[in-house]
Amino acid sequence: MGITLSETAARQVQRSMDQRGKGVGLRLGVRTSGCSGMAYVLEFADEIEENDQVFESHGVKVIVNSKSLDYLDGTELDFVRAGLNEGFKFNNPNVKDECGCGESFNV
Amino acid sequence: MSLLQISEPGKSKVPHEHRIAVGIDLGTTNSLVATVRNGSVEVLSDEFGRLLLPSVVRYRSDGNAEVGLDAKLTASDDPSNTIVSVKRLMGRSLIEVQADETRWSYQFDQLDSAVPRIKTDHRSIAPEEVSADILRVLRERAEKTLGGELVGAVVTVPAYFDDAQRHATKHAAKLAGLHVLRLLNEPTAAAVAYGLDQTKQGTVAVYDLGGGTFDISILRLEGGVFQVLSTAGDTVLGGDDFDHLIALWILEQAGLKEQGFASLDPSTARRLLIQTEQIKQTLSQQESVSFDVNLGDAGNWSGELSRGVLNELIDPLIQKTLNTCRHALHDADIRASDIDDVVMVGGSTRVPRVRELVAKLFGARVRTNIDPDQVVAIGAAIQADILAGNKPESDLLLLDVIPLSLGIETMGGLAEKIIPRNSTIPVARAQEFTTFKDGQIAMAIHVLQGERELVADCRSLARFELRGIPPMTAGAARIRVTFQVDADGVLNVSAEEKSSNVSASVQVKPSFGLSDIEIAEMLKASIQYGVKDKINRALREQQVEAERALQAIDAALAADGERLLSEEERQNIYLVRDELILVKDGDDRIVIKNTIEKLEAACSEFVARRMDAGVRQVFTGRSVKEL
Amino acid sequence: MSVVAAKVLTFDISIRTIVSGHYIIRQPFQYVPLSSVYDIDLTSSYFKLFSLPISYQLKRSELDCRYQSLQRQVHPDRYAAAGESEQLFAMQAASQVNNAYQTLRNPLQRAIYMLELAGIDPVDHSVSMPPDFLGEQIELREQLAEAPHAAKPATELSKLKAHADACSKQLYDELNVQFENQDYQAAVITIQKLQFFQKLQHEADERLLRLETQT
Numbered sequence: 001m002g003i004t005l006s007e008t009a010a011r012q013v014q015r016s017m018d019q020r021g022k023g024v025g026l027r028l029g030v031r032t033s034g035c036s037g038m039a040y041v042l043e044f045a046d047e048i049e050e051n052d053q054v055f056e057s058h059g060v061k062v063i064v065n066s067k068s069l070d071y072l073d074g075t076e077l078d079f080v081r082a083g084l085n086e087g088f089k090f091n092n093p094n095v096k097d098e099c100g101c102g103e104s105f106n107v
Numbered sequence: 108m109s110l111l112q113i114s115e116p117g118k119s120k121v122p123h124e125h126r127i128a129v130g131i132d133l134g135t136t137n138s139l140v141a142t143v144r145n146g147s148v149e150v151l152s153d154e155f156g157r158l159l160l161p162s163v164v165r166y167r168s169d170g171n172a173e174v175g176l177d178a179k180l181t182a183s184d185d186p187s188n189t190i191v192s193v194k195r196l197m198g199r200s201l202i203e204v205q206a207d208e209t210r211w212s213y214q215f216d217q218l219d220s221a222v223p224r225i226k227t228d229h230r231s232i233a234p235e236e237v238s239a240d241i242l243r244v245l246r247e248r249a250e251k252t253l254g255g256e257l258v259g260a261v262v263t264v265p266a267y268f269d270d271a272q273r274h275a276t277k278h279a280a281k282l283a284g285l286h287v288l289r290l291l292n293e294p295t296a297a298a299v300a301y302g303l304d305q306t307k308q309g310t311v312a313v314y315d316l317g318g319g320t321f322d323i324s325i326l327r328l329e330g331g332v333f334q335v336l337s338t339a340g341d342t343v344l345g346g347d348d349f350d351h352l353i354a355l356w357i358l359e360q361a362g363l364k365e366q367g368f369a370s371l372d373p374s375t376a377r378r379l380l381i382q383t384e385q386i387k388q389t390l391s392q393q394e395s396v397s398f399d400v401n402l403g404d405a406g407n408w409s410g411e412l413s414r415g416v417l418n419e420l421i422d423p424l425i426q427k428t429l430n431t432c433r434h435a436l437h438d439a440d441i442r443a444s445d446i447d448d449v450v451m452v453g454g455s456t457r458v459p460r461v462r463e464l465v466a467k468l469f470g471a472r473v474r475t476n477i478d479p480d481q482v483v484a485i486g487a488a489i490q491a492d493i494l495a496g497n498k499p500e501s502d503l504l505l506l507d508v509i510p511l512s513l514g515i516e517t518m519g520g521l522a523e524k525i526i527p528r529n530s531t532i533p534v535a536r537a538q539e540f541t542t543f544k545d546g547q548i549a550m551a552i553h554v555l556q557g558e559r560e561l562v563a564d565c566r567s568l569a570r571f572e573l574r575g576i577p578p579m580t581a582g583a584a585r586i587r588v589t590f591q592v593d594a595d596g597v598l599n600v601s602a603e604e605k606s607s608n609v610s611a612s613v614q615v616k617p618s619f620g621l622s623d624i625e626i627a628e629m630l631k632a633s634i635q636y637g638v639k640d641k642i643n644r645a646l647r648e649q650q651v652e653a654e655r656a657l658q659a660i661d662a663a664l665a666a667d668g669e670r671l672l673s674e675e676e677r678q679n680i681y682l683v684r685d686e687l688i689l690v691k692d693g694d695d696r697i698v699i700k701n702t703i704e705k706l707e708a709a710c711s712e713f714v715a716r717r718m719d720a721g722v723r724q725v726f727t728g729r730s731v732k733e734l
Numbered sequence: 735m736s737v738v739a740a741k742v743l744t745f746d747i748s749i750r751t752i753v754s755g756h757y758i759i760r761q762p763f764q765y766v767p768l769s770s771v772y773d774i775d776l777t778s779s780y781f782k783l784f785s786l787p788i789s790y791q792l793k794r795s796e797l798d799c800r801y802q803s804l805q806r807q808v809h810p811d812r813y814a815a816a817g818e819s820e821q822l823f824a825m826q827a828a829s830q831v832n833n834a835y836q837t838l839r840n841p842l843q844r845a846i847y848m849l850e851l852a853g854i855d856p857v858d859h860s861v862s863m864p865p866d867f868l869g870e871q872i873e874l875r876e877q878l879a880e881a882p883h884a885a886k887p888a889t890e891l892s893k894l895k896a897h898a899d900a901c902s903k904q905l906y907d908e909l910n911v912q913f914e915n916q917d918y919q920a921a922v923i924t925i926q927k928l929q930f931f932q933k934l935q936h937e938a939d940e941r942l943l944r945l946e947t948q949t
Contacts, residue, residue, distance in 0.1 A: 012145075013113070016113055016145045016146055016147065019145075019146055019147045020146050026113065027116070040111060041114075042111045042112070042113050042114065043113060043114045043115065043116050043117070044113055044114070044115060044116055044146075045116060046116050087111050087112050088111040088112065088113070089111070090111070094718075096714065096715070096718050288814060289811065289814070329798060329802065332802045332805060332806075430946075430947035433943060433946055433947050434943065434947065437939065437943045493811075494811060494814045495814075496814070504802075504805060504806055504809055504811065504812075505811065506805060506809070515738075515739055516738045516739070517738060517739050518737070518738060518739070523739070530832070530836070531832045531835075531836075532832075533810060533825045533826075533828045533829045533832065534829050534832050534833065535826065535829040535830070535833070536833070540739035541739075542737070543737045543738075544737060547737055549737075550737060550738070550739055551737065551738045551739075552738075552739065553738055586739065588739065591825075591826075591829065593810065593825050594809070594810040594811065594825065594828070
């Protein structure tokens with residue numbers, strides 16, 4: 001299945017990367033933390049490491065550590081506007097419940 | 108719901124720990140707020156997409172404050188309750204304010220307080236409160252846009268702002284519920300906005316000509332360190348004076364030179380100035396402009412103004428700014444030709460003649476590609492991002508200087524400087540003084556700020572007394588007076604007699620600042636507003652949360668509702684869903700919260716079934732590949 | 735009834751203003767090894783603070799470079815999120831670094847500071863200046879006073895300034911040798927001579943600026 005970006009997300013990532021001026025792609029991941037167990041990681045990536053898997057979506061390289069992939073497989077990263085607020089949203093089919101703010105989750 | 112932003116490698120934030128920080132340009136005419144998101148700077152707009160918030164506050168008779176464009180547009184109908192240019196009042200005494208050349212459209216109260224109070228129909232208002240109302244609007248704008256509470260703000264001040272004016276600005280921020288990470292000099296912010304910290308080394312002049320003030324700063328940068336070498340300015344010179352000169356020219360052409368500007372009725376005068384501002388702006392684009400103006404009782408006058416004539420009119424004012432530039436160069440101990448870059452700030456630097464003469468003085472190319480109205484807020488946002496700890500790897504370090512010398516009064520009414528102006532801060536200096544009379548057991552320490560030699564010409568910042576000096580012959584005691592200025596430019600003074608170790612100290616609260624009691628009262632008032640603000644934010648957050656829940660459940664029902672749920676189960680969920688739709692726009696956040704929980708409970712079985720189905724799918728897929 | 739401060743009248747004012755910058759802040763907190771801001775020893779000499787040998791000759795680029803890295807280490811902005819005592823220490827350390835930098839980068843102040851380190855009073859008034867030097871100074875000051883009334887005041891002032899610059903440069907060269915030979919008594923005289931020229935340069939500068947900004 002892998003990881004995909006929505007078109008708007010890909011455009012936004014590309015724009016941010018252009019402004020940043022360096023980096024090989026976008027790193028997605030999970031780590032334990034937060035109120036209900038797991039938290040998402042969303043970072044620029046400057047290098048690809050040994051256990052990484054790389055997906056390509058709308059021209060953007062998406063890099064995921066194979067451990068994180070177990071929790072993220074099938075995820076689509078979207079870029080949404082909610083009122084005046086805007087940002088990235090993980091649409092993760094593995095998620096059982098999210099905390100109120102959407103930053104941490106359980107599988 | 109807070110949406111995620113991309114972080115630098117390894118710098119993902121712990122959930123629920125936001126460090127949203129903003130930069131605020133609190134201007135005389137307009138104010139702005141900006142922030143760093145996804146590594147790029149953004150100037151934040153209101154819900155109508157407007158970036159500039161006019162620094163105008165109108166106090167209605169019911170006590171409500173109207174801030175921004177609405178207040179500006181109705182200013183002419185209600186001049187006595189509409190506060191414009193409040194920045195000029197910050198940290199100044201009533202006497203200074205009344206001596207100012209500005210023609211205030213509002214009245215001042217004669218109260219005991221050392222700060223001028225503006226008389227409005229509702230009550231008397233301190234300048235700090237007016238600024239706080241402007242800052243509060245910007246804070247709310249930022250919190251709404253960024254979806255969270257701010258950890259703090261970098262607020263910019265003119266480089267020439269003295270101790271009292273900086274204190275007043277900090278008070279205003281406090282009243283508005285803002286944590287000030289740092290007061291930053293406006294020109295420094297502008298240089299940061301241009302990313303000049305990225306260049307290896309160079310000397311930069313920041314030329315800032317706003318509506319009513321002029322400011323020049325000479326900065327040195329090397330390896331990410333910004334050092335302000337010198338600053339100079341003129342608090343009563345700006346683009347508004349250009350408009351005024353055009354107006355006077357029109358009156359002269361219309362044969363009304365004798366009567367002058369003062370003969371016009373206030374609303375005609377205001378309209379004329381709005382028009383001359385437009386004429387000035389048009390002449391930045393084209394060589395000449397024809398127009399028709401209404402001069403009240405004198406009827407209409409139509410004519411044409413060319414850029415050449417405009418240049419002649421404004422040249423003396425521009426020359427005045429260039430002279431100030433020469434002073435700043437002198438203080439920095441460099442020549443005009445040493446300047447590598449000139450950064451232009453302030454709307455008035457759009458005037459081509461200004462750019463031309465500034466370029467000529469420095470013999471350098473002038474930078475104009477960032478909007479001169481936004482450049483200060485942008486730089487402040489970059490610095491706020493760093494101070495909030497979002498960019499720990501940043502190399503940028505700003506070293507500011509104090510704009511005016513600090514010292515104490517010595518015998519004969521003379522000012523003795525202890526820290527010279529343009530010293531890099533933080534800074535501590537000590538100097539020894541002695542007694543004047545035989546057996547003198549106390550000494551008055553009168554703290555001064557300014558460049559002049561006579562106490563009467565300097566600004567008095569504070570007075571305190573060192574007591575308990577052992578009686579000695581005049582000139583025998585050794586009293587060490589220490590001045591410590593912190594990174595915000597705020598001063599602490601202490602005095603110590605060395606043989607007896609008696610000491611006294613004072614944190615300098617400017618004589619023209621608000622008293623502690625006044626600050627406490629204003630804080631109380633702002634906390635009342637603050638509670639209201641907090642309740643409003645909590646309600647809004649619940650409403651957003653309700654919308655998120657509704658979207659999620661609708662999407663889930665559309666995808667798997669038919670497949671995984673019976674008709675009855677679906678109906679149960681729809682019932683609670685419809686209930687949430689009904690309550691979500693109400694103003695009781697507890698009801699909304701409870702209904703969201705009810706919906707989540709109603710869906711829990713559905714969510715579990717979806718998860719199971721999803722996991723089965725995953726494993727099914729895998730078993731094919733892996734087994 | 736108390737009286738405001740009286741100036742200490744033991745030595746010349748212009749000299750005192752220059753030396754007033756030296757102030758060693760006592761270290762108010764215990765050494766805490768975990769935090770880098772406390773690694774700065776505020777009681778050490780300015781040279782040691784900047785990791786430089788005590789020598790009058792000094793590479794400006796090296797000084798600037800050390801200054802920047804020290805400020806990066808101690809500037810209060812680096813401790814915006816730290817505890818109160820760390821912030822306070824950072825402010826004091828940064829103040830000390832600023833004072834040290836101001837002193838070391840100015841060749842005259844550096845010389846005075848080095849004499850102080852060597853235990854010599856840099857403003858020793860028992861030292862008498864050579865009469866011919868004083869005579870020359872009186873003449874130069876007269877020229878300065880007359881310059882604004884000359885036909886070309888800017889040219890006169892620039893000429894005077896250039897002369898003072900040249901004399902100063904020569905004196906700094908002498909100072910260099912004197913410090914190398916640890917001839918501190920000679921250095922005291924050279925420093926006092928330099929102060930005369932500094933005052934002259936400063937006043938010529940002020941008058942030039944006034945001329946420039948009058949037009």
